[in-house]
Amino acid sequence: MLALPWSKLGSGAIDLAAASRVLDEDHYDLEKVKDLILDHLAVRKLRRDREAQASRSGTGDAGPAANAGPAPQKADDESRREPILCFVGPPGVGKTSLGQSIARAMERRFVRLSLGGIQDEAEIRGHRRTYIGAMPGRIIQAIRRADALDPVMMLDEVDKLAASYHGDPAAALLEVLDPAQNHAFTDSYLGLPFDLSRVLFICTANTTESIPGPLLDRMELIALSGYTETEKLHIARRYLVPKALRAAGLAVAELEIDDAGLIRVVREYTREAGVRGLERAIAAIARKAARRIGEGAAGPVRVGAPDVPQLLGRPRFLGEMAERIDRPGVATGLAWTPAGGDVLFVEAAMMPGEEKLILTGMMGDVMRESAQAAVTFLRSNASRLGLEPRAFQGRTIHVHVPAGAIPKDGPSAGVAIMTAVASVAADRPVRNDTAMTGEITLRGKVLPVGGIREKALAAYRSGVKQVVLPLRNEGDVEDVPREVREALRFVVADSAEDVLRAALGIEARGGRAAVAEPPAPPAVH
Numbered sequence: 001m002l003a004l005p006w007s008k009l010g011s012g013a014i015d016l017a018a019a020s021r022v023l024d025e026d027h028y029d030l031e032k033v034k035d036l037i038l039d040h041l042a043v044r045k046l047r048r049d050r051e052a053q054a055s056r057s058g059t060g061d062a063g064p065a066a067n068a069g070p071a072p073q074k075a076d077d078e079s080r081r082e083p084i085l086c087f088v089g090p091p092g093v094g095k096t097s098l099g100q101s102i103a104r105a106m107e108r109r110f111v112r113l114s115l116g117g118i119q120d121e122a123e124i125r126g127h128r129r130t131y132i133g134a135m136p137g138r139i140i141q142a143i144r145r146a147d148a149l150d151p152v153m154m155l156d157e158v159d160k161l162a163a164s165y166h167g168d169p170a171a172a173l174l175e176v177l178d179p180a181q182n183h184a185f186t187d188s189y190l191g192l193p194f195d196l197s198r199v200l201f202i203c204t205a206n207t208t209e210s211i212p213g214p215l216l217d218r219m220e221l222i223a224l225s226g227y228t229e230t231e232k233l234h235i236a237r238r239y240l241v242p243k244a245l246r247a248a249g250l251a252v253a254e255l256e257i258d259d260a261g262l263i264r265v266v267r268e269y270t271r272e273a274g275v276r277g278l279e280r281a282i283a284a285i286a287r288k289a290a291r292r293i294g295e296g297a298a299g300p301v302r303v304g305a306p307d308v309p310q311l312l313g314r315p316r317f318l319g320e321m322a323e324r325i326d327r328p329g330v331a332t333g334l335a336w337t338p339a340g341g342d343v344l345f346v347e348a349a350m351m352p353g354e355e356k357l358i359l360t361g362m363m364g365d366v367m368r369e370s371a372q373a374a375v376t377f378l379r380s381n382a383s384r385l386g387l388e389p390r391a392f393q394g395r396t397i398h399v400h401v402p403a404g405a406i407p408k409d410g411p412s413a414g415v416a417i418m419t420a421v422a423s424v425a426a427d428r429p430v431r432n433d434t435a436m437t438g439e440i441t442l443r444g445k446v447l448p449v450g451g452i453r454e455k456a457l458a459a460y461r462s463g464v465k466q467v468v469l470p471l472r473n474e475g476d477v478e479d480v481p482r483e484v485r486e487a488l489r490f491v492v493a494d495s496a497e498d499v500l501r502a503a504l505g506i507e508a509r510g511g512r513a514a515v516a517e518p519p520a521p522p523a524v525h
Contacts, residue, residue: 001190003144009198010109010148014045019105026101027094028235033087033222037102040083044106084177086158086203086216089224090340090454092274095204096156098224102202103152110152111142116160121167124176126189136189139176139196150198158215159205170212177201177218206338225453226273226340228460228483232266233259240279248286253300255289257282260305268315269308271461273340273454285311325432329424331503332435333416334459334467335408336451341458343435344413345402348420353396361401364409371399374418374440377496378425381444385497386506391425412449414440415468418496419503430503435459436468436493444496452476460484468493468502 019041023034087095096112103110118124126137135141142153161170175181176196184193208216227235237259245255265285270277288311289301303311325332333344357375359368375397382389399417401408415438423430437455439447448470457480459467465487469477471494477485493499500506 001192004140004194005143005147005149006194008148009150010146014041014048014106016041016045022105023101026104027098028238029227029231030094030098030224033098033224036222037105041106084179084201084203084219086205086219086221087224088205088208088221090206090226090273090338092272092276093224093226094274095224096154099152099154099202099204102200106152106200108150108152108200109146109148110154111146112154112156113138113142114156115169116157117162118169119162119164119166121169121172122188124169124172126187128188129191134189136187139185140187140190140194143194143196143199149195150200152200152202155201155203157205158203159207159210170215173215174218177203177215179218223453225479226457227275228457228481229263229266230483231481232275232278233262235275236262236266236278236282240275240282244279244283244286247283248290250286250290250293254293255286255301255303257285257303258305261303261308264305264308265312267461268317269312271317273457281312325430328427328429329420331416331420331423331430332464333413334435334437334455335410335412336454341451341454341456343458343462343464344408344416346413346416346420347400347402348417348424349398349400350391350395350421350424351398352394355392355394356396358396358398359400360398361404362407363401364407366411367409367413370411370414370439371417373442374414375399375421377440377442377444378418378421380442381496382425385422385500387422387425397421410449411439411447412437412451414438415446415493415496415499419499422500422506423504426504426506428504428506431466431505433463433465434468434503435462435464435466436499436503438468438470438473438493438499440496446470446493446495446499448472453479456480456484456488456490460487465489466491466502468499470494 016038020034020038023037027034087098089095099112100110122137124137124139126140127134136144139153143149143151146153155173158170158173161168161173163170175185179197182196182199185196186193203219205211208221241255241257242252245252248255262282265281266278269281272278285303285308289303292301309315329348331346331348333346335342335344357372359371363371378385378387379392382392399421401413415436418440419430419436437449437452439449441447452469452473453476455469456467456477466489468491471492474490474492477490480488491498491502493502
């Protein structure tokens with residue numbers, strides 16, 4: 001108890017210009033996150049300056065509320081409570097390192113707790129002293145290590161908590177992360193309330209699906225998505241290459257990697273949302289260069305695009321969009337995963353036999369139901385969609401999603417499944433430069449889905465030129481980086497007829513779809 005900082009503050013003066021410089025030095029781009037942090041620092045600086053000015057003048061808080069008893073103290077306690085930030089994004093985008101930069105920008109102590117795999121509630125609340133080997137919880141231990149009442153505490157991998165017969169650690173975090181309660185957090189080992197309201201908690205997670213709703217409600221979510229090729233090039237040039245040179249013991253002039261070489265590494269060796277794979281590849285190139293220099297090679301080692309396979313081996317990823325869609329019955333869908341967006345190929349085949357639907361490829365229940373809805377819509381509206389109704393009579397439809405060992409689920413592949421089945425029914429291949437996402441209904445409506453930014457980045461990395469997305473997701477295109485928006489053509493679709501027109505060139509006939517026009521210019525980006 002004596003070792004705990006009951007009233008010791010570790011933060012110093014706040015310099016907004018210096019804080020902005022620190023964030024720019026440590027991280028490229030992430031402008032929205034940096035703006036939020038600087039806004040928070042500006043509020044703290046203004047509040048401190050006003051309090052110092054009031055204390056020097058000896059007047060305290062201005063206005064009648066200054067003499068209103070305990071209410072001003074309560075309001076002051078409310079104003080000192082820190083927000084609970086939660087960085088959500090795929091691995092390797094800089095969530096953990098961003099927390100360290102925030103602490104450096106705010107001139108606070110930094111402590112990190114890894115919550116992945118914790119199954120015991122006592123790890124958070126502490127053990128009662130009646131047990132042998134009892135000790136305080138990880139929160140109080142981190143406060144003791146920080147030796148300050150107001151550190152930046154990072155709770156890493158908060159989505160990896162798991163409940164067991166020892167209790168639910170996520171439930172124990174409810175009190176810790178609630179600004180209305182954590183001013184009197186009671187650790188079972190201490191038995192006394194401790195003030196956590198001045199701690200700036202920062203949580204990280206790959207996905208919010210496994211975080212309980214009450215815990216998620218206490219956090220301010222900040223989404224960190226994957227990087228584009230240009231952003232990865234800048235990150236590699238400014239951070240990863242100098243780091244690899246230092247690790248390999250090389251001078252700056254001893255290894256030169258041109259932009260074409262870095263772009264080839266990004267495209268053919270490290271297709272990912274973050275930059276961890278890129279960092280490993282650059283480190284491997286640096287070690288190869290160190291070996292050559294250690295063997296007596298003269299001059300700097302220059303690495304261009306043609307030299308990359310000699311150093312890293314054959315490429316791991318190839319541009320396969322045009323090769324995969326070379327016949328009817330194959331469509332390209334876009335999927336969201338905790339590791340970022342991904343391209344999903346959907347294959348369909350029809351054969352004589354019983355009129356039934358076969359689904360393979362480790363589809364989840366939601367995805368299977370979406371496929372059933374798509375096929376039912378096509379069968380019931382074939383003539384109106386410009387398809388031959390006899391194409392579905394006495395036929396078995398088989399829908400398969402490759403990478404069959406990987407589980408897949410979600411409704412966003414409904415549009416791609418419908419397009420693949422319509423393609424094989426019309427004996428017309430889908431455009432090989434088009435990918436699509438969206439949920440399909442029995443009425444043929446295209447419903448909105450999530451993860452548009454990540455899916456657009458995946459389409460861009462895979463060489464797609466046109467993306468079909470739901471009409472209600474049109475506003476989400478603004479979140480896509482400018483480089484991707486300029487390279488892709490976004491076509492919004494409100495109905496299945498719009499999708500078939502954009503992907504297959506099929507014009508519906510009769511009924512409501514007969515008067516459907518192509519998307520208006522404002523709806524195409």
